[in-house]
Amino acid sequence: MNLTQExxxxxxxxxxxxxxxxxxxxxxxxxxxxxxxxxxNMVGTFLNLGQILSIMGAIAAGLITGRTFLKADQRAKxxxxxxxxxxxxxxxxxxxxIMGTLVPNSTMFVNINAELVEILTFGLGALVGxxxxxxxxxxxxxxxxxxxxxxxxxxxxxxxxxLWVLLLGLFSENAGTVLQKFLGTSAVRWLFQxxxxxxxxxxxxxxxxxxxxxxxxxxKGKTKIQxxxxxxxxxxxxxxxxxxxxxxxxxPWMVGTFLSQVLFIVGLYVMMGMGLNIVVGFAGxxxxxxxxxxxxxxxxxxxxxxxxxxxGGILNFWLALPIAIxxxxxFGIILGFPVLxxxxxxxxxxxxxxxxxxxxxxxxNWLAPIIGxxxxxxxxPTPSLFGFRLGKPEYMYYLVLLGSLVAAFIAARLRDSRLGxxxxxxxxxxxxxxxxxxxxxxxxxxxxxxxxxFSAASGAIFASRLQNIxxxxxxxxxxxxxxxxxxxGGLGSLPGVVVGAAILVxxxxxxxxxxxxRLLMYGxxxxxxxxxxxxxxxxxxxxxxxxxxxxxxxxxxxxxxVVGAAD
Amino acid sequence: xxxxxLNNVHAYYGHIxxxxxxxxxxxxxxxxxxxGANGAGKTTTLRTITGLLKPRHGSVIxxxxxxxxxxxxxxxxRGVSMVPEGRGIFAKLTVAENLDMGAYxxxxxxxxxxxxxxxxxxxxxLKERHNQVAGTLSGGEQQMLAMGRALMAHPxxxxxxxxxxxxxPVLVEAIFDTIQEINQQGTTVLLVEQNALMxxxxxxRGYVLQTGQIVLSDVAxxxxxxxxxxxxxxxxx
Numbered sequence: 001m002n003l004t005q006e007x008x009x010x011x012x013x014x015x016x017x018x019x020x021x022x023x024x025x026x027x028x029x030x031x032x033x034x035x036x037x038x039x040x041n042m043v044g045t046f047l048n049l050g051q052i053l054s055i056m057g058a059i060a061a062g063l064i065t066g067r068t069f070l071k072a073d074q075r076a077k078x079x080x081x082x083x084x085x086x087x088x089x090x091x092x093x094x095x096x097x098i099m100g101t102l103v104p105n106s107t108m109f110v111n112i113n114a115e116l117v118e119i120l121t122f123g124l125g126a127l128v129g130x131x132x133x134x135x136x137x138x139x140x141x142x143x144x145x146x147x148x149x150x151x152x153x154x155x156x157x158x159x160x161x162x163l164w165v166l167l168l169g170l171f172s173e174n175a176g177t178v179l180q181k182f183l184g185t186s187a188v189r190w191l192f193q194x195x196x197x198x199x200x201x202x203x204x205x206x207x208x209x210x211x212x213x214x215x216x217x218x219x220k221g222k223t224k225i226q227x228x229x230x231x232x233x234x235x236x237x238x239x240x241x242x243x244x245x246x247x248x249x250x251x252p253w254m255v256g257t258f259l260s261q262v263l264f265i266v267g268l269y270v271m272m273g274m275g276l277n278i279v280v281g282f283a284g285x286x287x288x289x290x291x292x293x294x295x296x297x298x299x300x301x302x303x304x305x306x307x308x309x310x311x312g313g314i315l316n317f318w319l320a321l322p323i324a325i326x327x328x329x330x331f332g333i334i335l336g337f338p339v340l341x342x343x344x345x346x347x348x349x350x351x352x353x354x355x356x357x358x359x360x361x362x363x364x365n366w367l368a369p370i371i372g373x374x375x376x377x378x379x380x381p382t383p384s385l386f387g388f389r390l391g392k393p394e395y396m397y398y399l400v401l402l403g404s405l406v407a408a409f410i411a412a413r414l415r416d417s418r419l420g421x422x423x424x425x426x427x428x429x430x431x432x433x434x435x436x437x438x439x440x441x442x443x444x445x446x447x448x449x450x451x452x453x454f455s456a457a458s459g460a461i462f463a464s465r466l467q468n469i470x471x472x473x474x475x476x477x478x479x480x481x482x483x484x485x486x487x488x489g490g491l492g493s494l495p496g497v498v499v500g501a502a503i504l505v506x507x508x509x510x511x512x513x514x515x516x517x518r519l520l521m522y523g524x525x526x527x528x529x530x531x532x533x534x535x536x537x538x539x540x541x542x543x544x545x546x547x548x549x550x551x552x553x554x555x556x557x558x559x560x561x562v563v564g565a566a567d
Numbered sequence: 568x569x570x571x572x573l574n575n576v577h578a579y580y581g582h583i584x585x586x587x588x589x590x591x592x593x594x595x596x597x598x599x600x601x602x603g604a605n606g607a608g609k610t611t612t613l614r615t616i617t618g619l620l621k622p623r624h625g626s627v628i629x630x631x632x633x634x635x636x637x638x639x640x641x642x643x644x645r646g647v648s649m650v651p652e653g654r655g656i657f658a659k660l661t662v663a664e665n666l667d668m669g670a671y672x673x674x675x676x677x678x679x680x681x682x683x684x685x686x687x688x689x690x691x692x693l694k695e696r697h698n699q700v701a702g703t704l705s706g707g708e709q710q711m712l713a714m715g716r717a718l719m720a721h722p723x724x725x726x727x728x729x730x731x732x733x734x735x736p737v738l739v740e741a742i743f744d745t746i747q748e749i750n751q752q753g754t755t756v757l758l759v760e761q762n763a764l765m766x767x768x769x770x771x772r773g774y775v776l777q778t779g780q781i782v783l784s785d786v787a788x789x790x791x792x793x794x795x796x797x798x799x800x801x802x803x804x
Contacts (some may be wrong), residue, residue, distance in 0.1 A: 060660060366700030418671075425668050428657040435617060435671040437720065 009072050014065045016079040016139065017087030021061030025054055026092040031117035032111030033517055040513075041167035041196030048196075048246050049170065050119050058089035062144025070148050072461060075240060078145050086141015088136035088231050093120055097133070101126045135167030153214065161210035168205065171510055178255050186304035232382040248401055252394035261393040262509040266467065268458045269505045270363070272482045273489070273497035274407035275454025280483065281416060281540070283447035284427030286348040288479050289355025292335070293328045293452040295362060295474040297459025300324035302377030302469050303370060308368045317383030321460050329449045330457020336448035343430070355479055376470035383464050396465050403461060407454050408494055414450070415494075423447060461520035481505065488529055490536025499537045568631050570595045570724060570755050571616065576625035578615050585611045587779040588625070593724070593757050598750050600758045600766040600787070602800055603776030609759040610652055612776070613726050616757070617649045618642040629724070644672050648722035650713045652729045658702030662693055665712055669719030678721065680702070685752075686715040689745055707738035714745070724755045731762045743769050758784050763800035767791045 028034055037052025062082040069078045097108065098116035121129020122136075147155065168175055172192045180188045191201045228236070252260040272294060279287045304320040307313035315323070339350050361367055363374055371377060383390050385400065390396055400545040414420050422443045434440055463469050481504065489500025504525075508518050529536070571594040578586040586608050593599045601609045614620040616627055618639040627634045634642055638650055648669075657665050666686060670679045687694040690711040696704065701712055712732055715726055728744065731739040739762065747769050750756050760766035767787045775783035775796060783793065790796050 138641055421671065423670065424660070425657065425671070428659055429655060431619070432651060432655040432657065433668075434619065434639045435643065435649045435655075436716075437640045439638070439640045 009069065009074065009086060010198075011081065013068060014084045015088050017061045017065045017068075017163065018058075018085035019092065021057035021064075021085070022089035022092035022137075023057075025057035025089070026095055027054060027114055029093060029096045029112060030109055031517075033520075034119060034515075035111060035113075035116050036514055036517070041172075041194055042166065042172065043197045043202045044199040045194050045196065046199075047169075048119075051122075052166075054093065054120060055136060055140045057093075058086040058140035059144040061085040061089045061448050063140030063147060064144075065141070066145030069145075077148070078149060079142060082141045082145020083138050084141070086144065087134055087138040089141060090137030091558045093133060094130055096120060097126055097130050125377060130230045157210050158213040160213040161206045164209040165202050165206050169202065171198050174255075174259060174510060178259070239270070249398075257393055260397050262506055264393050264397045264400055265509060266501045266506045267404050267411040267500040268462055269485060270404040270498055271400065271407050271458035271461075271480060272455050272478075273486050273501055274404070274411050274494070275451040276459075277483050277486050277492065277494070277497055278411055278414065278423070278454075279447050279451035281485065281486060282420060282427065283423040283444065285444065285447060287351045287448075287451070288348050288476075288483065289335070289351035289353070289358070290451070290455060290482055291474050291476065291478040292355045293332060293356040293455035293473065294459035294462070294478060295358055296328045296331050297324040297456030297473070298463035298469050299362065299371050299377065300327045300456070301460035301461075301463040305464070306377050307380045309372070313381070317381070317460075317464050324460035325453045325456050328452040328459070332449040332452025333445050335452075336445040340444055352479075353474070355476060359471055359474050360474075360537065362474065374471065376468060378468045379464070380463050382467065382468045396461070399461055400458075403457055404498075407457075408497075410450075411494055419443070419446060484526060488525065488536060490539035493536065493538050493540035496536050496538040496540070503537070569593060570597075570630060571757070572626075572628040573612070573616070574626045574628070576612075576619055576622045576627065578611055578622045580611075580620075585780070586615065586622070586781055589779070590625075590775075591774050591781065591784070593755060596750070596753070596755055597772060598746070598756045598758060598770045600760055600763075600770035600773045601776055602766055602773060602790075602796075603759055603761040605761070606778070607776040608779040609776055611779075612729055613649060613728055613757070613759055616642075616726060617647060619638035634669055637700055641718065643720060644745070646721075646723035647725070647726065648717040648720045649726040650710075650717045650728060650730065652732065656701045656704075656709050656716070658700070660701055661698055662701055662704070662712055663697040665716050666693070666697075666719050670721075670722060682719050682721055686718050689718070689748060690715050707734050707742070710734060710738075710742060711745075714742075714749075717752075718749065722754060724757065725749065727756060727758045729759060729761060731760060731765060739765060743792050764791075 008166030015415055027036075034050045035052050036050070037053050038048045040049040042048055042052060062085050066078045066082045069075075069081050073339040084560075096112055097117050097120055099106070100112045100114060100120075103112075104114045106112060117126065117129075121131055122132055123129070124132055147158070150158065173195055176188050176192045179191070183191075197205075213291065236326055251263065255263070272290070275293075276290050277314060279285050279290070301317070301320050301324045303310050304323060305313050305317060335351070335354055339347050342350060362371060367373065368375075409558045415428055422433070422438050425436060426440060426443050430440060433443075462473075466473075485500035485504040486497055487500070488504055489498070504522070508515070508521075514521075569595040573591050576586050576589045577584070583586050584692045588613055588711060589608070590611075591599070603604075603609050604633070609634055616634075617623050618634060618637055618641070621635070629642075629645060629647065632645075634645075637645070637764065657668060666683060670682065673679055692708055693711055693715055696708065696753050701709065704712060714727070714730065730746070732743050734742065745764050746758065747755060758770060767790055770787040773785065774781050776791070783790065783796065785793070791801070
C-alpha cells in the first residue's frame with residue numbers, strides 16, 4: 001500500500017476546502033471586516049471591496065481544490081469539484097445572514113447586523129439573497145477551479161489584468177489625482193466615478209492589459225536582451241538605471257503632496273530594510289530589536305538640533321546626521337558583544353529584549369532631563385539646504401531617496417565583497433566558516449554595526465521630518481514591520497526590500513480607513529506567503545535555490561546513485 | 568623539528584575531561600592516523616589543534632610556534648586546514664562557491680586558480696558539477712567537496728576527520744587513494760578514522776586513543792600486526 005494513497009482524493013477533499021473557505025469568510029464577517037471594506041467601491045457602485053472579500057473564500061477554495069485534483073491527474077473532476085467547493089463555501093456565511101436577520105442588534109456580535117446582511121445578499125432580501133449567495137459562490141468556485149486549467153500564458157495575463165483593474169479600483173482616488181495631470185480633469189472624471197472605476201473603463205482596461213500581457217514583449221524581450229553581447233547589455237542596463245532615476249526624481253511632482261508623504265515613509269523603511277537585510281538576510285543574525293537603532297538615530301538628531309532640547313540645538317541637520325549614524329554604529333557594536341556566542345532563537349530573544357530596554361529607557365525619568373521622557377523631544381527643525389527649507393514632503397522625499405540609494409549601493413557593494421562572502425559563509429554554518437579562516441567576531445560585529453548605521457540614518461531623517469518624537473514611536477511593531485517587509489520582499493534581496501516596503505508600508509498608508517485590520521492582514525499575508533511563495537516577491541538567487549532544492553534533488557537523484565561505480 | 572607537536576594536552580568539555588594528556592608529533596610529509604573507538608577523543612584532538620577548543624594544560628606547537636594565543640581563524644592562516652566530520656559543506660551554495668570559500672584567506676589570483684585546477688584534477692566529479700548546489704550532491708561527492716575546499720586554502724597540514732563516514736566501500740577506497748595522492752603532492756596529513764584498517768594501510772605512523780589517552784603508538788605496519796589493535800579495532804580474533 002502506497003503511503004501517499006492513504007488520503008484518497010474524493011469529494012470530501014473538495015467539501016473540506018469549501019467549508020474552510022466559507023468559515024474564514026464567516027469570521028471576516030463577524031469581526032466586521034466585510035462591512036468596513038464595503039465602504040470602498042471598486043467598480044461602479046455595484047462592486048465594492050467588501051463583496052470581493054466575501055467571495056474570496058469561494059474563489060480560493062475552488063482554486064485550491066482545482067489544483068489538488070489537477071496534481072493528482074484527475075483533470076476531468078476539476079470543474080465539478082471546484083463547483084462543490086464553491087457551493088459549500090457559500091454555506092457558512094449564511095449563518096451571518098440568519099443571525100443578522102433574526103437578531104440584528106445583538107450586543108455580542110455587533111458587526112452582524114442589517115448592513116452586513118445587505119452586503120452579503122446583494123440587497124435582494126434574506127431568502128432570495130441567500131440563494132444568490134450560494135449560486136454566486138458556486139460560480140466563483142468554478143471560476144477558481146477553471147483558472148488552474150488555463151495555460152500558464154493565459155493565467156499570467158489574467159492575473160495581470162485582474163490586478164490592474166482591482167488596484168485601479170481600490171486606489172481610484174489616488175490614481176485619479178495622479179492621472180489628472182496627464183489626462184485632464186474630464187477624462188479622469190469619466191474614468192473614476194463615485195470614487196470607483198467606471199464599469200466601462202474597467203472592461204476596457206481589463207481587455208487592454210490582458211491583450212498586452214498575452215501578446216506583449218514580456219519574456220520574449222527578456223531572452224532577446226540576454227542574447228545581446230555583454231557590452232550591449234551593460235549599456236542597456238545603464239539606460240534602465242538612468243530612466244529609473246529620472247522617474248524616481250519626477251515622482252513626487254507627479255503624485256502630489258499626500259502620496260509624496262507616503263513615499264517618504266516607504267523610503268524610511270527602505271533604508272531600515274536595507275540595513276536589517278544585511279544583518280538578517282546576508283549574515284543570518286535574527287535581530288528583533290532593530291527599532292533600537294532607529295530610536296538612537298532619531299533621539300541623537302533630536303537632542304543635537306532641537307533649540308528647546310538638552311543641547312539647545314547646537315548643530316544643524318547635516319552636522320548631526322553623521323553623529324546620529326555614528327551613535328547607531330557604536331550601539332550596534334555594543335549590542336553585538338554580548339550576543340556574539342548566541343545563535344538562532346536565543347539571539348532573537350536577546351535582541352527583542354534590547355529593543356524594549358531602549359524604549360523603556362526613553363520613557364524613563366532617569367534620562368528625562370536629556371531626552372524628555374514621555375514628553376519626548378519637541379521642535380526639531382526641518383533640514384534646510386543652502387538656506388532653502390526642505391519643508392514639504394516632496395523635498396523630504398528626495399532626502400530619503402538619496403538615503404535609500406546610498407544604502408542600496410553600499411549594501412550591493414558589500415554583498416559582492418569579501419565581507420559579503422564572510423557573511424554568507426557565516427549564515428550557512430558558523431563552525432565551518434571559522435575553520436575556513438573567517439574571523440567570526442569581526443564579521444558579526446560589522447554586520448550589526450553597518451545595519452545599525454542604516455537604521456540610525458533613517459531615524460535621524462524621521463525625527464527631522466516629524467519635528468517631535470516620542471518614545472512610543474519606537475515600539476516593537478517597527479522591528480516587526482521591517483523584518484516582515486524583508487521577508488515578504490525576499491530575504492537577502494535588495495530590490496525585494498523596496499517591493500516589501502511598498503506592499504507592507506505603502507499600501508497600509510493608502511488604506512488608512514482599514515487600519516484596525518492591519519495586523520490581521522499582515523499575519524494573513526505572511527502565512528500565505530510562506531505557503532505559496534516562501535522565497536518572497538523578488539527573491540535572491542541563493543535563497544531561491546535553497547527553497548527549490550528539493551526539485552534539484554529529484555532531478556539529480558538518478559545519476560547521484562552511480563557515483564561510486566564511476567570511480 | 569616536527570611539523571606539529573602536542574605536548575601533554577588536557578582539554579575539557581565543561582567538567583568532562585576529554586583529553587587526558589595527549590602527546591603526539593607529526594613530521595613534514597607524513598600521513599599520521601589517530602584511531603580509536605567512539606568517544607576516545609579523536610575529534611577533540613583535532614579541535615584543539617584547529618583552535619576551536621582551547622586546551623587547559625599542555626601546548627600545541629606548529630613548526631616551533633606555540634598556537635595558544637591564536638584563534639581558530641588565525642590558525643587557518645598558518646597553514647592548517649580541517650575537513651570537519653560530517654563534511655560540513657555549505658549546502659545552499661554551489662560547488663564552485665564552496666571551493667571559493669576555501670580560498671577565502673588567499674589573495675593571489677593565479678595561485679588560487681592553480682589550486683582550483685589541482686582540486687578539479689583530483690576530483691573530476693567536482694568539475695562536472697561545479698554549478699550544482701552542494702546540498703544535492705551525493706555523500707561521496709560531498710566528502711570530495713569538503714576535501715577540495717580544504718585544499719583550496721593551500722594548507723601545509725591537512726586534518727581529516729572521519730572521511731570514510733557514511734560512505735560506500737568503493738567510495739571509501741577512492742577517497743583514501745586521493746588522500747595518498749594529496750600527501751604525495753607534499754601535504755602533511757593527520758587522519759582521524761574509525762575505519763582503522765583503511766587508515767593504517769595508507770598511513771606512515773599511527774596513534775591509538777582510548778578514553779582521552781594515547782595507549783599505543785608505532786609505525787602503521789606494526790600497529791596492523793599488533794594483537795590488541797587487531798582485536799579491538801580490526802575485528803580480528
